[in-house]
Amino acid sequence: MNNKSIHMKNSLIGLVCLLLLAVGCKKEPLNHLSDEESRIYITHYDTTANFASFKTYAISDSVATIVNGQLDSKEKNATSDAYIAALDQYLQQRGYTKVARENQPDLAVTVNKVINTQTFVYNDYYDYYGNYWDPGYWGYWGYGYGYPYSYGVYQVTEGALSFDILDLKNAATKNRIMDLWTGLVRGEHIYQPTLSNEQVGVLFGQSPYLQTN
Amino acid sequence: MKRTIYTSMVLLALLLVNSRIHAQQQTGILGIDYRYSLPLGSSQEMLGRHSANGIGASLLFPLNGQWYLGGETGFQDYYIKYPRDVYNIDKDNQISAVLTNSVQVLPLMLKGVYAPSLGHSAVKPYLSLAAGAAMVSSSQFLGEFGNYGSDNIRFMARGGVGVAVPLGRKQSYGLNAGADYSYLPYHLYGQDNLDSWGLHAGFYFYLGK
Numbered sequence: 001m002n003n004k005s006i007h008m009k010n011s012l013i014g015l016v017c018l019l020l021l022a023v024g025c026k027k028e029p030l031n032h033l034s035d036e037e038s039r040i041y042i043t044h045y046d047t048t049a050n051f052a053s054f055k056t057y058a059i060s061d062s063v064a065t066i067v068n069g070q071l072d073s074k075e076k077n078a079t080s081d082a083y084i085a086a087l088d089q090y091l092q093q094r095g096y097t098k099v100a101r102e103n104q105p106d107l108a109v110t111v112n113k114v115i116n117t118q119t120f121v122y123n124d125y126y127d128y129y130g131n132y133w134d135p136g137y138w139g140y141w142g143y144g145y146g147y148p149y150s151y152g153v154y155q156v157t158e159g160a161l162s163f164d165i166l167d168l169k170n171a172a173t174k175n176r177i178m179d180l181w182t183g184l185v186r187g188e189h190i191y192q193p194t195l196s197n198e199q200v201g202v203l204f205g206q207s208p209y210l211q212t213n
Numbered sequence: 214m215k216r217t218i219y220t221s222m223v224l225l226a227l228l229l230v231n232s233r234i235h236a237q238q239q240t241g242i243l244g245i246d247y248r249y250s251l252p253l254g255s256s257q258e259m260l261g262r263h264s265a266n267g268i269g270a271s272l273l274f275p276l277n278g279q280w281y282l283g284g285e286t287g288f289q290d291y292y293i294k295y296p297r298d299v300y301n302i303d304k305d306n307q308i309s310a311v312l313t314n315s316v317q318v319l320p321l322m323l324k325g326v327y328a329p330s331l332g333h334s335a336v337k338p339y340l341s342l343a344a345g346a347a348m349v350s351s352s353q354f355l356g357e358f359g360n361y362g363s364d365n366i367r368f369m370a371r372g373g374v375g376v377a378v379p380l381g382r383k384q385s386y387g388l389n390a391g392a393d394y395s396y397l398p399y400h401l402y403g404q405d406n407l408d409s410w411g412l413h414a415g416f417y418f419y420l421g422k
Contacts, residue, residue: 011243011420015245015270015272015286018245018268018270019268019270019286019287019288019319022266022267022268022287022288022290023288023317023319025266025290026266026290026315027266027292027315027319028315029292029294029313029315029352029354029359030354030357031295032292032294032313033311033313033356033357037294037297037311037356038356039308039309039310039355039356040308040309040355040356040357040358041308041309041310042306042308042309043306043307043308044305044306045305045336046305046306164229176258186356186358187357188357188358191376194416199264202309205299205309206307206309207307
């Protein structure tokens, strides 16, 4: 091997190293997101439902924690109260009236904190979290839940917040409590009382059909 | 991305072997440039309006006093983050998210350069044309959730103009600057191409001179 060849080879090896260095300098998208920017808000609803036909709602008094598909506990504290209050505020802004669950509400509203340990893609995180609440809680003992839309079920390593609006008004005629609307929040540090109003507001903001007037 | 790096390493290794054969006959010119890219038209939606994170490198062998032939490679990193917006996934499914696109382009092309002889001029203009393949790695994120590992190899061509300023007693090295147009058909996320203008500046030197 002559000097030119050695010089050429060394230069190209240096070039390869330079390229690898350049590739390593790629701007990593996940390193340039704030907590707020990391969050996604997903809504899913029954397009056949007439949300204006419902007038009243009852809301759960606590937040259900669901770990790896199992109901773990129901939580009632300042954080759960903040999310329930935010839901109250936005539902009433949309014309719905809050009643006690003993007073035959048209809609049932639940808040669920979901913690999974597996990894999934964003829009497959849905599950029928509304049915973790016993139908008897709403006064419909013996009924099941029904879902008119299908979810691609998948999981993630972190938690999510799921908000469900369920149809109690037509439960007797349909023999099941249909899930009408689901709002899901995923991302960094999502379950905080100071964020409840903002997060519920985003979900309602992208659900203009959710109103009774 | 791993596949892109692996493929590029294999191709560069082939170039290395090939250049060794050429080097025994000719003196090669190695050029290394910083590259600034300006995506064009609809490609800005995916790539952003500019990328200041790029490098280019070429290895050329003189065919005669005016024509040079060799290879060109490099790396350009594109990144764009859109403010939060609502996206319709289906009729009954909406997502509010900050959308981020991340695209990396690693070309590997044959390159020809024509540099007309202008006597003892201190600045030597040139025209260049390159064609070959580009490894394009792209990912799109909704918030912190996204898809990974979309690597593709596509045809790429690049035409440009520039000037070289030889330096040194033997003029064995010099500075180089220019502009070029890159043609890169690419269909993803509703895009037809990743065409761009590019500006580059750097240095070159003769190997073994």
